[in-house]
Amino acid sequence: MLTILIAFVIIGLVNLGYYLGFFKFAFAPASENVRPKMLPVSVIICAKNEADNLRNFLPLILSQDHPDFEVVVINDASADETLEVIEEFEALDPRVKIVDVQNNEAFWANKKYALTLGIKKAKKPYLLFTDADCRPETDQWLKEMSAHFEDQKSIVLGYGGYLINTRSILNKLIRFETLFTAIQYFSYASWGKPYMGVGRNLAYTSEEFFAQNGFASHLHVKAGDDDLFVNQAANKFNTALCLSPNGITRSVPKEDLKSWFRQKRRHVSIATHYKREHKLMLGLFYSSQLLFWLLFMVLVFTTFWQVALAGLALRWIVQGTVFYHSGKKFNETDLFWIFPFLELFLIWAQLGIFIANLFSKPTHWK
Structure with a gap:
């Protein structure tokens, strides 16, 4: 004993x-005093069967308090009205750009292929990624995230949380796991060892993307467009952290344990490809x-x-x-x-x- x-x-x-x-x-300041730079930004959203979420959340992206941005929305072979919804927004706002991806036998169900087409479509040099079921916490989100780009800082890690339902234990579990994961990847990055980010709230320059040859080194892995790219490209010199409460996004959480378990299986499987x-x-x-x-x-x-x-x-x-x-x-x-x-x-x-x-x-x- x-x-x-x-x-x-x-x-x-x-x-x-x-x-x-x-x-x-945990005790780091929220970096609220970072001076906005008003850099030209392309917000990139990959949507697969997300018609309802785009109707709800795309207006919040378009209402961001930032003078120079576009929103590239990728329809990844959706079976619902996703493309029609994007076209409706495009007709109303010239900042909306469409990339319509058809099923490709060589890249079936590969989000990285769709994202690569969206990145190539983007006209702005600074890329900010989120999901179709995400909403920014405030209209300062784009400004807060892009403010962290500097001469050496080409990757910005943000917090992508989930919408809060105080009556649901599952909601608390999902948010706790998300916070726990964020504590780790923010902490490791603060130690000079960044290893992942989340596609719900992640930014990097197009120059960094092409310098890394995009997703080529892990294109065979179906998921991991966010954390595997960060794992490959990030280091202690080029990575910044956005800890401001105004720089948060929140996603729609899973509503049953089985769906969450399946989602986490996909996330965990990606970690086997880390350094x-x-x-x-x-x-x-x-x-x-x-x-x-x-x-x-x-x-x-x-x-x-x-x-x-x-x-x-x-x-x-x-x-x-x-x-x-x-x-x-x-x-x-x-x-x-x-x-x-x-x-x-x-x-x-x-x-x-x-x-x-x-x-x-x-x-x-x-």
């Missing part, structure tokens, strides 16, 4: 070390999370139960500090009060996702 105790202490210290490292991001150092850092973190709880559940029923509870209490204090201050940045503080429950559920859900992906891989982006 002493061996288990020693293992618990070591694993706990490793996991605690990560959370202490997250303090740098080795990123896979090692992330693997160690998630392993330490799982092992901490497994060892805790063993020790709490032994004579070392007081040590186990003390370790859990210390961990919760540090975790709570990270989640509260990170949540304040993005208006997710309601998650703080139930984070122990959400973390436990998420750990076991991630284990289930990992096991499911061992037997089969998701093959479509939608």
Whole structure:
């Protein structure tokens, strides 16, 4: 039993070390004083069967407080009225540009192919990506994200959250997982090791895209247009973080656990294509999370139960500090009060996702 105790202490210290490292991001200023540069921006949206969402959210994109932007909307072989809806907006606003993508046998269900056509259509040198089911939190979103481009900064990571439903436990779980992921990729980027971003709120220059030869190195992977590109192209010199509450987007969340589980399987499968150092850092973190709880559940029923509870209490204090201050940045503080429950559920859900992906891989982006 002493061996288990020693293992618990070591694993706990490793996991605690990560959370202490997250303090740098958690206590970082929201960078609200970044001076807007009014750069020419192409907002790029890839839409597949998104007619209703485009009707609801495209007006919020077009009403952004920015003097020089266009919106390139890609119809990725939709089976609904997506193309007709885009054409309606194009007729009303010359800033709307259409890319109509037909099914291509060589690139079937490959979002990267559709996005590449949209990027080539874009006339502005600064590209800002979001999804058709996303809405900006404010009319300052475009201004806030583009303000972080500088001479060396060609990639900007933003926060892409989900619409809030305070009555839904599933909604809280989805938002907690999203916040937890954001804490990690923002923290790693602040350490000089950016490894991913989310396509709901991501920007980079067209020059950076073509310098990386686009998505060529991972075109065979159906998804990952956002995080695999960032994993390939981002470094400590060219990556900026937009932490302003005015720079947030929010998406429509899944309404049932099965749909969310399927979505997360696709996201997790992409991580196997990350650079080795990123896979090692992330693997160690998630392993330490799982092992901490497994060892805790063993020790709490032994004579070392007081040590186990003390370790859990210390961990919760540090975790709570990270989640509260990170949540304040993005208006997710309601998650703080139930984070122990959400973390436990998420750990076991991630284990289930990992096991499911061992037997089969998701093959479509939608």
